[in-house]
Amino acid sequence: ETGVTQTPRHLVMGMTNKKSLKCEQHLGHNAMYWYKQSAKKPLELMFVYSLEERVENNSVPSRFSPECPNSSHLFLHLHTLQPEDSALYLCASSQDLGEELNTEAFFGQGTRLTVV
């Protein structure tokens, strides 16, 4: 248990559906991240939030829409996804961002997403 909780753990959705992934941390961290992990590919950084403000959008298609209503919660809203978007979506948090990111990232268990 890392202190970062993701729900749901598994999600199957059709290409016309709208769904949301949720991430929650009560570690007092100020930074939160979304990563995508596809088979045989490196983890891809999607979004970074610091103090509820998005500081990084790594060329992610608009069918992925993040939301950070407060420093403890992070959402990833999904709509009109493609089968190639099927992957493990990982949320992480860290104490802060800064010139020296000398703190570790704590990961949730991930949401296994399948787009059919």
Next chain:
Amino acid sequence: SQQGEEDPQALSIQEGENATMNCSYKTSINNLQWYRQNSGRGLVHLILIRSNEREKHSGRLRVTLDTSKKSSSLLITASRAADTASYFCATVRMDSSYKLIFGSGTRLLVRP
């Protein structure tokens, strides 16, 4: 773009043997971190080494960093079957304070 590249991609050893995994990166870094991932689950932080450090130990783990060669190694001594997992290096670049960039990982199998 991918920053860290681990090798080998896969490693199979007998329980009790040592496992060495390597990571190479391209740009100047602030620090380098190693993570472990059990199949289909989240990543767990193992150890962080700063750019001004050359070696660090944590239990059975030993990490080295050579900034001149832009490479790091993770050594797991006296491996156990429970060490079976994927291991990733991740770097924080000097030019992007918040980008924790991961490599493709090394899949380690420790045979009992």
